[in-house]
Amino acid sequence: MNHLAAVSTLRLATVLLAATQAIACSSNNDASIQGANVVNRVEPTVSDTRIKLSGASFDTTGFSGEYTFDNVLIGTGTDRVASVGTFDFSVRPSEGSTFVRAMKRSVRVNISENTRTTFAPSGLFVRYSEPINLGVVEIGVRAVENGFPADRANEALLSGQSKEWKMFVLPGRVTIQPKGETAFEATIEKDALATITLPTTRVHVALDPIDAQFPLFSSDSCGFEFASVQTTHDDGSYKTPGDSANVRRPDGSAPEFVVSSGGPRRVHLRARNLQNLISQNTHSPSGDKIDDLYFHLNRLEVDDVQFVSGNSTVMVKGTYVVYRKDDRPNPGGSELSFYDVGCVAPTKTSMDVPDGTYEIRTTAETSLSRQTSVRRVSFP
Numbered sequence: 001m002n003h004l005a006a007v008s009t010l011r012l013a014t015v016l017l018a019a020t021q022a023i024a025c026s027s028n029n030d031a032s033i034q035g036a037n038v039v040n041r042v043e044p045t046v047s048d049t050r051i052k053l054s055g056a057s058f059d060t061t062g063f064s065g066e067y068t069f070d071n072v073l074i075g076t077g078t079d080r081v082a083s084v085g086t087f088d089f090s091v092r093p094s095e096g097s098t099f100v101r102a103m104k105r106s107v108r109v110n111i112s113e114n115t116r117t118t119f120a121p122s123g124l125f126v127r128y129s130e131p132i133n134l135g136v137v138e139i140g141v142r143a144v145e146n147g148f149p150a151d152r153a154n155e156a157l158l159s160g161q162s163k164e165w166k167m168f169v170l171p172g173r174v175t176i177q178p179k180g181e182t183a184f185e186a187t188i189e190k191d192a193l194a195t196i197t198l199p200t201t202r203v204h205v206a207l208d209p210i211d212a213q214f215p216l217f218s219s220d221s222c223g224f225e226f227a228s229v230q231t232t233h234d235d236g237s238y239k240t241p242g243d244s245a246n247v248r249r250p251d252g253s254a255p256e257f258v259v260s261s262g263g264p265r266r267v268h269l270r271a272r273n274l275q276n277l278i279s280q281n282t283h284s285p286s287g288d289k290i291d292d293l294y295f296h297l298n299r300l301e302v303d304d305v306q307f308v309s310g311n312s313t314v315m316v317k318g319t320y321v322v323y324r325k326d327d328r329p330n331p332g333g334s335e336l337s338f339y340d341v342g343c344v345a346p347t348k349t350s351m352d353v354p355d356g357t358y359e360i361r362t363t364a365e366t367s368l369s370r371q372t373s374v375r376r377v378s379f380p
Contacts, residue, residue, distance in 0.1 A: 048114050052079040056121040058193040063123060064094045065102030065168035069109075076121055084113050091168050093156075102167040103156035103174075105143050120191030124156075124169045126176055128198045131163035134245050134257035135228030135265070137178050139165070139198075144173035144185070181263030201282045202292050203228075203257035203267055207352060208299035210252055217349035220272065221342050223247065224297070224352060227268045228259040247297060247352045261289050269295055269354050271341035277324065278354045297352040298379040304347045305364035305371060316371075318347045318364025325357040355379045 051069055055076045067074050070087040090106035111117055126139060141156035142149040149155075158165040171190045177183035178198065188194045203226065210216055217223070227244040247269075249255050259265060261282035269278040280293045300322070304315040322345075323338035338359045343351065347362065357378040364371055 048116070049082050049084060049111060050079060050116045051082040051111065052116065052118045053077070054118055054120045054191070056123065057191050058123055060121065060123065063166045063168055064100035065091050066094050067091055067119070067121070067168065082111050082117070084111055086110050089119060091170050099158065099160040100165045100167050101157040103141055103143065103169055104154040105150070105170050107170060122169050122171050122188050122190055123166065123193040124174065124186070124188060125164065125166050125193055125195045126158060126198065127164035127195070128200050128258070128260065130200045130202070130258045132200065132258055132260055134203065134226060134259050134267075136160065137260050139176060139178045141174055141176050143170075144175060149175050178260055178262045181260065181265070184262070199261050199289055200258050201261035201290055203259060204292060204294045205247065205254045205256065206294070206296040207248065207254045208297070210299070210350065211301060214301040214348060214350035216248070216252065217345040217351055218246070222272060222345060222351075223343065224269060224271055224277070224341075224354070226257060226295075227270060228257070228265055267293055271324075277356065295354070297354055299350055300353045300358065300360075300377070301350040302345070302347050302360055302362065305362055305373065307364070307366060307371060309368070314366070316364045316366055318362055319344055320347055320360050320362040322351070322353070323359040323361065325359070353379065
């Protein structure tokens with residue numbers, strides 16, 4: 001091979017090598033770009049993580065309490081975006097609640113991505129078999145956790161004289177207990193209303209008719225009244241609004257009362273100065289509930305004072321004080337004492353009194369003299 005041929009051959013080889021490298025490089029770059037398109041491709045997605053509190057399957061008119069999610073109020077029908085994580089779903093007392101302080105309770109809920117979590121209201125309806133009209137009740141409602149009632153700090157409180165209480169709750173077991181009485185249990189399901197009906201006892205009162213010549217005398221400190229108290233307060237030493245009621249209605253007719261009787265209670269007929277005269281229990285000694293109690297009151301009439309002077313008799317108006325014989329045993333064996341039932345009334349009036357022995361001390365005076373008489377009467 002001559003020198004020129006050798007040089008030409010070398011140049012051709014160099015050109016071929018360069019072209020081959022260029023082609024290889026071009027192929028590598030294409031592969032690199034294609035690989036980048038596959039590895040780095042971005043496909044945006046929209047999260048559909050939501051929570052919803054559905055509407056109730058029962059009428060919620062008059063219900064107390066409100067639901068929160070992550071400590072934010074959530075009303076029925078709410079459907080909103082939620083974050084992923086673990087949060088509290090709670091029920092808490094409503095602002096301004098008076099007779100129904102709803103339960104404070106929460107559960108932990110896990111919220112996963114791209115899920116829709118739905119909650120539904122649950123309700124508790126507590127009522128008496130008949131509306132209570134004697135005695136104020138307090139009813140505690142507590143969740144049952146691990147077989148035991150939860151802390152009282154989180155309990156619901158139902159109070160006042162009412163025939164029913166309504167509140168929102170979380171599903172689960174609860175205890176309902178009127179203060180001083182037996183506890184009842186209920187299981188509350190999701191999206192359901194649990195109704196608890198508490199027992200009652202009727203109190204019937206029989207009265208003698210009023211003679212128009214001797215109108216009824218009564219005042220805030222004089223006369224008798226009914227009271228319904230727990231057996232833990234059987235001395236009747238406290239009074240609260242609604243705890244007591246008059247022996248007669250304003251029109252003079254006999255009243256009829258209804259008292260709570262989920263556990264032993266005592267119904268007193270007492271003087272307004274809180275001296276208990278007659279008591280009856282809503283339960284028998286064996287613990288059975290008594291459906292009806294009966295009281296009877298007699299009519300005590302006190303006429304004007306009779307003054308006799310010579311052959312003439314004059315009726316003079318005066319006042320009288322009523323004392324009742326103490327029926328409790330007297331350890332000394334002497335005659336039982338009489339105690340003032342809190343009445344100083346004008347003569348020619350009357351009052352309702354329960355069975356027993358009474359001493360009526362009457363005083364009247366004229367321009368000539370002052371006369372006091374003491375009479376005893378017994379009923380029946």
